[in-house]
Amino acid sequence: MAPKRESGKLVAENRRARFNYDIEEKLEAGIALKGSEVKSLRDQKGSIAEGFVTIRDREAYLVNVQILEYPQAHQQNHAPLRERKLLLHRREITKLDTKLTQKGYSLVPLSVYVKNGRIKVEVGVEDGIEDKVVAAIGNAAKTGQIGDGKIFVRAVEQVIRIRTGEEGEAAV
Numbered sequence: 605m606a607p608k609r610e611s612g613k614l615v616a617e618n619r620r621a622r623f624n625y626d627i628e629e630k631l632e633a634g635i636a637l638k639g640s641e642v643k644s645l646r647d648q649k650g651s652i653a654e655g656f657v658t659i660r661d662r663e664a665y666l667v668n669v670q671i672l673e674y675p676q677a678h679q680q681n682h683a684p685l686r687e688r689k690l691l692l693h694r695r696e697i698t699k700l701d702t703k704l705t706q707k708g709y710s711l712v713p714l715s716v717y718v719k720n721g722r723i724k725v726e727v728g729v730e731d732g733i734e735d736k737v738v739a740a741i742g743n744a745a746k747t748g749q750i751g752d753g754k755i756f757v758r759a760v761e762q763v764i765r766i767r768t769g770e771e772g773e774a775a776v
Contacts, residue, residue, distance in 0.1 A: 616650045616716040625730035633725050634691030640677035657711035659701045664690040
C-alpha cells in the first residue's frame with residue numbers, strides 16, 4: 605500500500621510577488637494539467653516566478669509558468685511553458701475580469717500546492733500601480749537618504765505615470 609501524501613504540500617511559491625506588491629485578495633483555483641505535469645510538480649520541478657493570469661473568452665489561463673519535463677514520460681511529455689487553464693467558477697472569473705479592467709490591477713500566482721491529492725494554485729489580485737519597492741525608493745529619495753534625491757523622485761514619478769497609463773502607450 606502506498607503511503608499517504610500530506611495535505612497542503614507546497615510545490616512552488618512566488619515570494620517576490622508577496623514582497624513587492626500589495627495583495628488585495630486571494631483565491632484558490634484548480635488547474636488543468638497533463639499527467640507528466642502532475643508528476644513533475646510532485647517532484648517540485650516548477651517555477652511560478654514569472655507567471656501571471658490572463659482572462660480570455662470568459663476563461664482564466666495561467667501564462668508563463670514553467671513546469672519542467674518529466675524525464676520518464678518520453679513521448680507523452682508536455683511543453684514546459686504552455687498556457688494552463690485555471691478551474692474557477694463563472695462568478696469568480698467575472699469578478700476577476702472586472703478587477704483586471706480597472707487600471708493597475710493584475711493577477712499573479714502566489715503559490716502552487718497539493719491539497720487532498722489535487723494540484724491547486726493560489727492566485728492574488730494585486731494593485732501594481734505603486735508597488736512597495738518603488739514607494740520605498742521614493743520615500744528614501746525624498747528624505748535625502750539616497751544622494752541628491754531629485755533624480756530618484758523624478759524616476760519614481762515617471763514609473764508611476766507609465767504604469768497608470770498617463771504617459772504614452774506603455775501602461776503595464
